[in-house]
Amino acid sequence: MQNNLEIKTVDLETQTQEFLRTGGFTTKLDDIIAWGRKNSLWPMPYGTACCGIELMSVMGPKYDLARFGAEVVRFSPRQSDLLIVAGTITEKMAPVLVHIYQQMLEPKYVLSMGACASSGGFYRAYHVLQGIDKVIPVDVYVPGCPPAPEAVMDGIMLLQNMIETHAPRPWRDNWKVPGFLQAAEGNHP
């Protein structure tokens, strides 16, 4: 029996080289970073209407979004990585929204809360933008008019899952400032 046993010598040097070559270590680092990102989303609430009030409830004492590591609500786009668009975005508001989105630092995510932000809702109307995906890339849509706070949390958990699994985001990678806004691009400081 003993003769059948093959003795393998482990060359530590070669194995480490091999490990690094296949990118094993860097993948692990990515995972760690993704885990960190997922658990420390800092939302920037863009509450314009009814959904904004419901978003206040999500932040409020009963539902308490802080449990998700989404600890402090930052009204400054420079300090946040999750843009929660809660409420109707009108044609007049659209340039402001794009401006805010551009000011946020990478990596950034967008959650569209409610029917109006996602599609214009039941405002099939002359002054309402028919969905914010016409101007900025959206990662998660939360249905409802307005959605219950539980639904918003579900949306945030979905986003966390996307971040954790490195889900590809082609809508984000191929995004450019929409045509009707490009004329105004240069005006912004």
Next chain:
Amino acid sequence: MNHLENIKSDLGNKFSKNNFGFSNQFGNDAIEVPKEAILPLMRHFKDSGRFDFLMDLCGNDFPSREKRFEVVYQLFDTKTFKRLRVKTQVADGDAVDSIVSVWKGANWFERETYDMFGIIFKGHPYLRKILTHHHFKGHPLRKDYDPNHQQHCSDVLPVHFENDDSYIIDPNRNLVPLNIGPSHPATHGTLRVMVELDGETVNRSNVELGFLHRCFEKMGETHFYNQAIPYTDRLNYCSAPMNNMGYCKAVEKMLGVEIPPKAQATRVILAELSRIIDHIVCIGANGVDLGALTGFFYLFGLRERVYSVFEKLCGARLTVSLLRIGGIANEPPKGWYEEVLKVNEEIKKGINEIDKLLTNNKIWIQRTRGVGGISIEDAIEYGYTGPCMRATGLNLDLRKADPYYGYDQLDFDVPTGTTGDCYDRYLVRLEEMRQSTKIIDQVAKNIPAGDYTIRDKDIVLPEKKDVYGNIEGLMNHFMLVIKGIKPPQGEIYDATEAANGELGFYVMSDGGPKPYRLRARPPCFAIYQSFSQLIDKGLVADVIAVLGSLNLIAGELDR
């Protein structure tokens, strides 16, 4: 008719009587006058003290008429609480005299009418667009404008001031233009304030609105009467049931029906609960703006309790849409009224906690007392209503002045302030919440028996057991959904005391299933007009305090 006769004889002495057409529809007095008479007539009304308050001003469009447009003025008397509607006809491209010289509050209303219909007001100081964006072509409330025709907006207007579109900084004076909003934590998402600073002091200021113009009126005019109820929810989304109530009450008055006592009592409870949560949002958000986050957490806990009651009644939390023309949508579940009483007790405790937290708080007092005050005369001039009006000292509450749903049989007080500053507004709101709990106690303990809605086949949908159980019920349901409610021809202006002030609905019916004209008179539109006056020559930090205390809800401000 006595009231109208009085006006007729009064006007007969001053104006040639033959020109004016007097009428009374659904209990509303109205006179129709030629457009030349508008300015002297309004001045006469104001100077004689007969109607000292301009409640609303809007337009109407009749494409087939020779004189296409109509301007409608709703007047109000703060002493006798009487109302009068004045109408005048204007042809396309023709101008009517502006009445800004009579009431300052007419300014924005006329701008809005110009924006929506293209009616020109001669002598208006700054006749520009107000709700639609600056690239917008055409006038959307005209009947020939397609409701689904969007026009993109590519940029934001630079800082500008009224009467001065080409604003350039004067290098000789050390003034700094500052833009606040529309996305700023203290501007609640959709308000834009532009100020010119001299150090810390506001030299002059301007506001821009329309960032949440969701075309409520156009949507109302392209949907059936019952389908407009969800749209009214989203006017003032902090107190949705009150908006439902205002609209339903106006249409019910047109139909000439009275809802059963149980529905009335339930509506009163819903309205007062909404008033409480609306004031909660106002005080809570104002506190957050001024740095008091604790109040927000205390108050929003209470709000959640009220939501739980709404949820039990209809399944929704914020935008409930639970009232129907003719009553309420469904029977409240068993034990609902007891639950309301229980929640009411918690609210009472909560109000006392807020009282302890803020009323004698030194920081709170110093940030709000003596800030943004306004006199009674100015408040009337601008068209203030609601808590902001009462904070100036004028006791005007429609629940007392023009009682509906049995408010006259309830025991409650109307709190008033003295100086009309931010602190007074806070105190008035706090006391109003207390009075609301008192009302809820009285009503919820004595709920009348009976049905929760009227049973008129042409107005109210049959119960589900009839829809699925017999052919007559099914056909009734089918016909009502397809054909809609058809009120008789005519027009009505009907108002309720909403949380922010007088919420009026001006509904015009042409006998069809859709309102020919549906206009909401939002309380904070008139109040916000005075904003520049309130903050000028004050500190820039006070801008935030004043903004929060006015309780501006963009949904009804921009409609």
